[in-house]
Amino acid sequence: MTDHASSARGFDSLAVHAGQEFDPTTGAVIPPVHFSSTYAQDGIGGLRGGYEYGRSGNPTRTALERQIAAIEGGVHGLSFASGLAAEDALLRAALQPGDEVLLGNDVYGGTYRLIARILGPWGVGLRVVDMSDLAQVEAALAERPAKIVWVETPSNPLLRVTDIAGLARLGHEAGAIVVVDNTFASPALQQPLPLGADVVVHSTTKYLGGHSDVIGGALVIADDALAEKARFLQFAAGAVSGPLDAWLTTRGIKTLAVRMQRHCENAQQIAEVLEGHNKVARVYYPGLPSHPGHELAARQMSAFGGIVTLDLGDGASARRFAESTRLFTLAESLGGVESLVNYPDEMTHASVRGTELAVPESVVRLSVGIESVDDLVADLEQALAAL
Numbered sequence: 302m303t304d305h306a307s308s309a310r311g312f313d314s315l316a317v318h319a320g321q322e323f324d325p326t327t328g329a330v331i332p333p334v335h336f337s338s339t340y341a342q343d344g345i346g347g348l349r350g351g352y353e354y355g356r357s358g359n360p361t362r363t364a365l366e367r368q369i370a371a372i373e374g375g376v377h378g379l380s381f382a383s384g385l386a387a388e389d390a391l392l393r394a395a396l397q398p399g400d401e402v403l404l405g406n407d408v409y410g411g412t413y414r415l416i417a418r419i420l421g422p423w424g425v426g427l428r429v430v431d432m433s434d435l436a437q438v439e440a441a442l443a444e445r446p447a448k449i450v451w452v453e454t455p456s457n458p459l460l461r462v463t464d465i466a467g468l469a470r471l472g473h474e475a476g477a478i479v480v481v482d483n484t485f486a487s488p489a490l491q492q493p494l495p496l497g498a499d500v501v502v503h504s505t506t507k508y509l510g511g512h513s514d515v516i517g518g519a520l521v522i523a524d525d526a527l528a529e530k531a532r533f534l535q536f537a538a539g540a541v542s543g544p545l546d547a548w549l550t551t552r553g554i555k556t557l558a559v560r561m562q563r564h565c566e567n568a569q570q571i572a573e574v575l576e577g578h579n580k581v582a583r584v585y586y587p588g589l590p591s592h593p594g595h596e597l598a599a600r601q602m603s604a605f606g607g608i609v610t611l612d613l614g615d616g617a618s619a620r621r622f623a624e625s626t627r628l629f630t631l632a633e634s635l636g637g638v639e640s641l642v643n644y645p646d647e648m649t650h651a652s653v654r655g656t657e658l659a660v661p662e663s664v665v666r667l668s669v670g671i672e673s674v675d676d677l678v679a680d681l682e683q684a685l686a687a688l
């Protein structure tokens with residue numbers, strides 16, 4: 302048996318091979334997509350591969366779960382129907398009424414909405430701090446413990462960078478579970494578990510899928526007992542990923558490393574060109590030395606990511622800019638091969654308008670794709686010229 306996926310192998314080898322052994326019956330190099338909802342039993346309880354019913358387990362989903370766990374440097378991978386379904390399963394597995402979550406102050410709006418509006422009425426508390434300032438985190442935890450500390454780094458859309466190892470230390474001293482939403486960086490650039498985090502969350506809809514053609518989410522959990530609870534919730538509540546979605550995500554992950562390399566190169570060049578442009582008040586990109594998290598990002602990440610956020614001075618200019626690009630498509634989401642422009646205040650972050658997570662109305666977020674960078678720069682320059 303060939304061993305393509307030994308955990309001693311490098312990231313790119315694991316992304317291509319982990320969980321992806323060829324089909325033993327036919328030799329098909331790409332494992333088949335298993336659509337079957339149920340599995341024949343050799344006598345009652347006589348399962349051939351441990352599979353009995355598609356909600357509790359499906360071989361295509363297992364292949365994805367092993368692949369994601371391997372690329373995050375973790376053991377337990379769990380795949381879900383969406384990023385928020387993954388978050389919901391984790392939160393309900395870890396929390397009880399009366400528990401609190403300490404949340405970063407520019408996390409994904411849907412995460413805030415899930416905790417505040419769905420779990421809140423069931424008795425889960427929520428406090429918000431700037432996670433990039435560990436002194437604020439320490440003070441908040443000293444005031445009152447939290448069951449979960451939840452961070453996104455780089456954050457959305459202002460790309461604040463948090464010291465994951467430092468946060469894990471503070472969280473653990475206070476008895477909390479430290480969760481990192483690693484959607485923006487992807488494991489190709491940053492691996493929170495080896496830095497001390499307990500759980501990694503993904504919207505695989507974004508960079509892992511990578512082609513804007515599938516909705517999905519995942520958890521990678523270090524602790525056996527918490528993983529078992531989350532897996533029970535995955536089975537008992539049933540927000541699993543379907544076989545075709547799991548397979549598309551698996552295919553996306555195989556090219557993650559090379560896609561991220563181009564996303565990062567293009568984003569860096571765009572950030573450098575636009576910093577200092579007379580119509581741009583500020584460029585947020587961790588790869589710029591002017592970014593407050595630049596040095597930390599350089600230590601913690603292998604490159605700076607594919608998201609660039611621009612402050613265009615006022616809301617009217619930001620809106621006009623977002624509606625003036627031609628190669629950048631005006632759309633929500635991020636992480637696909639094609640470039641997108643988003644106006645957070647009325648699009649991705651509309652659900653946190655007027656809350657402590659509100660995004661300045663002068664800001665637009667670019668998800669920089671893998672197109673020819675000269676075309677991308679020219680498009681942004683023509684949109685700026687229209688202001």
Ligand SMILES: *Cc1c(COP(=O)(O)O)cnc(C)c1O
Pocket residue numbers: 383384385386409411412453457482484485503504505506507516517518
């Ligand atoms: C998109 C996103 C989510 C939610 O994932 P869905 O797949 O849309 O449910 C969570 N966190 C981050 C950082 C995201 O960008």
